[in-house]
Amino acid sequence: MPDRTVFFISDGTGITAETFGKAILAQFELTTRQVRLPFTDTADKAHQAVRQINHTYEIENRKPIVFTTLVNMEVLKVIQEGCKGMLLDMFGTFVNPLETELGVKSHHRVGRFSDASKSQEYHDRIDAINYALAHDDGQSNRDLQGADVILAGVSRSGKTPTSLYLAMQHGLKAANYPLIPEDFERRQLPPALMPYRKKIFGLTIQPERLAEIRNERRPNSRYASLDNCRMEVAEAEAMMRRAGIRWLSTTTKSIEEIATTILQEIKP
Amino acid sequence: MPDRTVFFISDGTGITAETFGKAILAQFELTTRQVRLPFTDTADKAHQAVRQINHTYEIENRKPIVFTTLVNMEVLKVIQEGCKGMLLDMFGTFVNPLETELGVKSHHRVGRFSDASKSQEYHDRIDAINYALAHDDGQSNRDLQGADVILAGVSRSGKTPTSLYLAMQHGLKAANYPLIPEDFERRQLPPALMPYRKKIFGLTIQPERLAEIRNERRPNSRYASLDNCRMEVAEAEAMMRRAGIRWLSTTTKSIEEIATTILQEIKP
Numbered sequence: 001m002p003d004r005t006v007f008f009i010s011d012g013t014g015i016t017a018e019t020f021g022k023a024i025l026a027q028f029e030l031t032t033r034q035v036r037l038p039f040t041d042t043a044d045k046a047h048q049a050v051r052q053i054n055h056t057y058e059i060e061n062r063k064p065i066v067f068t069t070l071v072n073m074e075v076l077k078v079i080q081e082g083c084k085g086m087l088l089d090m091f092g093t094f095v096n097p098l099e100t101e102l103g104v105k106s107h108h109r110v111g112r113f114s115d116a117s118k119s120q121e122y123h124d125r126i127d128a129i130n131y132a133l134a135h136d137d138g139q140s141n142r143d144l145q146g147a148d149v150i151l152a153g154v155s156r157s158g159k160t161p162t163s164l165y166l167a168m169q170h171g172l173k174a175a176n177y178p179l180i181p182e183d184f185e186r187r188q189l190p191p192a193l194m195p196y197r198k199k200i201f202g203l204t205i206q207p208e209r210l211a212e213i214r215n216e217r218r219p220n221s222r223y224a225s226l227d228n229c230r231m232e233v234a235e236a237e238a239m240m241r242r243a244g245i246r247w248l249s250t251t252t253k254s255i256e257e258i259a260t261t262i263l264q265e266i267k268p
Numbered sequence: 269m270p271d272r273t274v275f276f277i278s279d280g281t282g283i284t285a286e287t288f289g290k291a292i293l294a295q296f297e298l299t300t301r302q303v304r305l306p307f308t309d310t311a312d313k314a315h316q317a318v319r320q321i322n323h324t325y326e327i328e329n330r331k332p333i334v335f336t337t338l339v340n341m342e343v344l345k346v347i348q349e350g351c352k353g354m355l356l357d358m359f360g361t362f363v364n365p366l367e368t369e370l371g372v373k374s375h376h377r378v379g380r381f382s383d384a385s386k387s388q389e390y391h392d393r394i395d396a397i398n399y400a401l402a403h404d405d406g407q408s409n410r411d412l413q414g415a416d417v418i419l420a421g422v423s424r425s426g427k428t429p430t431s432l433y434l435a436m437q438h439g440l441k442a443a444n445y446p447l448i449p450e451d452f453e454r455r456q457l458p459p460a461l462m463p464y465r466k467k468i469f470g471l472t473i474q475p476e477r478l479a480e481i482r483n484e485r486r487p488n489s490r491y492a493s494l495d496n497c498r499m500e501v502a503e504a505e506a507m508m509r510r511a512g513i514r515w516l517s518t519t520t521k522s523i524e525e526i527a528t529t530i531l532q533e534i535k536p
Binding site for chain 2: 003004012013014015016019020023024027028029030036038039063065069071086088090091093094095097098101102104106107122126129130133136160161164165168169254255256257259260263264
């Protein structure tokens with residue numbers, strides 16, 4: 001049985017409530033059962049949530065932890081008054097002091113994604129996703145001058161998920177380009193990339209980890225062998241060093257960490 | 269000039285600090301200049317952050333707003349003692365009351381992504397991204413039985429970004445399949461999908477919005493014409509209705525909202 005039941009309640013998608021709650025829970029050794037209650041945007045739904053939380057309390061005999069990012073005051077009031085769980089209310093806690101500091105009232109608008117589909121920022125993100133897909137794995141050399149960044153590295157060094165993440169979360173147009181044996185023989189960057197050297201960011205990886213990853217896809221192949229991985233990584237790193245390209249190792253990093261590091265480097 | 273400068277400080281990627289801060293700032297009409305300070309994980313870097321914040325205060329003569337998700341107490345202490353901005357400290361505010369409620373100490377561990385590369389959850393996310401790419405736009409019928417969900421809809425109804433988002437954020441294997449004129453003539457779902465009808469989730473869109481989106485890609489084409497979009501959407505909706513497939517309209521929704529709705533529907 002999990003130690004606690006945790007609820008994430010929001011009048012929108014609940015993404016913020018969940019991010020907020022999980023970041024805080026990560027500070028504890030705790031097994032949890034997690035219940036998301038997105039789109040809780042009426043008093044009726046709030047009463048339903050309260051019933052669910054209090055029922056859980058009765059069964060488990062432990063206070064559920066309730067993370068909320070509610071902006072609808074009517075909904076929040078129902079939860080505050082009825083809920084027997086431990087309420088951690090992100091907006092209530094921080095919005096009021098901010099109102100004082102800024103000298104303006106908050107507008108209690110629901111959701112950072114409301115009407116997202118009409119905003120320029122959202123439009124740019126969708127464009128960037130399409131760009132990343134069209135320029136995945138060196139598929140197209142067209143419009144590389146439109147790229148915000150070009151990721152280069154050996155096959156399975158993490159280029160594709162990082163490009164997609166940069167596009168989806170940050171609206172960056174990220175192309176990615178594999179470094180392959182032909183490039184190593186020529187001892188030069190792929191010709192298509194030469195004019196855009198300043199936009200290139202290299203990804204490298206420990207040969208041992210690379211061999212593991214490649215073996216999952218093509219077990220016991222020459223491609224996945226440790227010898228070959230060692231050779232490719234050494235050649236790729238030598239090439240990037242010669243070309244003066246910035247690079248990082250993805251071995252122990254998540255795509256979020258890789259993307260954040262790249263952002264820091266390319267944004268002055 | 270923006271109304272305020274806002275800092276996001278974290279010992280990790282800063283993704284949580286930024287999500288947290290932006291959600292709160294979205295409650296105000298406010299123009300901001302945003303500065304990210306990720307990987308602030310030593311007292312030295314904290315002192316540097318303090319100097320930057322206080323310098324901003326002197327120049328702008330308005331308190332910068334500082335969102336932090338710092339778990340390193342030494343770093344946090346430097347910021348708390350030196351920073352002249354308005355400090356909104358997510359962890360400090362919520363972790364302490366939780367320690368009391370849970371009866372355990374938090375371990376002040378940095379970052380929800382630490383060593384992510386070794387976790388099963390992370391591995392599943394990367395697998396899911398590869399799956400979504402391999403099964404984008406009906407590219408492959410192989411292993412459709414492995415899909416958690418199959419999105420179906422007319423071209424440009426939002427299938428691809430939604431599939432990628434479901435994979436990247438939730439580790440779900442999402443295939444997507446276009447509904448095309450041949451299907452409408454046959455008046456049946458694409459044959460490859462028939463065995464997996466229960467996994468299908470339909471996306472539809474208002475013809476006017478669809479024509480706008482298609483016109484950006486292929487201006488003045490038959491494909492993008494309002495008449496054709498009306499026909500395709502009507503046929504697709506009729507087909508989904510006949511097949512008893514759940515669907516939603518993406519017209520005014522962001523990919524986050526579409527994904528959350530689908531998650532609610534497919535997870536019991």
